[in-house]
Amino acid sequence: MVTTEIKKHPWHMVEPSPWPFTGTVAGLLLAIGGVWFMHEGQPWVLLAGFAVLFATFFGWWRDVVREAERDHAHTPPVQHGLRMGMVLFIASEVMFFFAFFWAYFNASIPALSFAASPTWPPEGVVPLETWELPFLNTLILLTSGATVTYAHHAILAGERAKAFHGTLLTAVLGFLFLGFQAYEYGHAAFGIEDGIYSSTFYLATGFHGFHVFVGACFLAVCALRIRSGHFTPTQHVGFEAAAWYWHFVDVVWLFLFTCVYWWGSYGFKG
DSSP, X not given: OOOOOOOOSSOOOOOXXXXXXXXXHHHHHHHHHHHHHHTTOOSHHHHHHHHHHHHXXXXXXXXXXXXXXXXXXXXXXXXXXXXXXXXXXXXXXXXXXXXXXXXXXXXXXXXXXXXXXXXXXXXXXXXXXXXXXXXXXXXXXXXHHHHHHHHHHHHHTTOHHHXXXXXXXXXXXXXXXXXXXXXXXXXXXXXXXXOHHHHHHHHHHHHHHHHHHHHHHHHHHHHHHHHTTOOBTTBOHHHHHHHHHHHHHHHHHHHHIIIIIIIHHHTOOO
16 A cells, blocks of 8 residues: 655654764774874875765765755755754854964964963974965965855856856865965975974864865865756755855965964064
């Protein structure tokens, strides 16, 4: 006998999902693999972490797209909940980066801590040139902030081609930023174990780079969804979440550029 369940409310009852668990496994593998690799170990655990992470990205985004397009589960009340969830997630990320900035200023400003270095950067540290690659990466991220806004306005105007190109260009700029950051790391005169300056530098900029990576992947998925016609002028909460996340990444970088790259190298006597 065939039974039909009639939904009598606007909410979305989420089915059991394996992706939170696989995401946790990916985070664990990335942490262990990253530490092992930075201590001159083999890269296999780190690569396995990225493989599980990509599988999680694919599976989770696939399920969300199915919920929105096939099951029509993203009703207005659900969209409101998704937006509030994204706002709270970004708020938690603000606290995450606040911890790194606190460690940085605690180590660099004697008025804040007796353990702070009397000179900053500490003696022996040769900081990166502020107005070379870091400034170029700043321009890249600021440009990407403009392109994602352009894409958002295109979605609101129902111009799918412009929205697709704007979103795709934003993702490309994100990966370009990561390429320059990897080059910068490869040519830096200090390693992560060379003291508090280098430790806070690599942790803050490295985690920001990871967020750029996640955001660029998020926008790449949005570009594919735009091309498939998933977003309309009145329903595009997935794109809004990606755009908000990207603007957050931009703002964090401006603080990093100002505090770590510019102010942090101001006292260097070369």
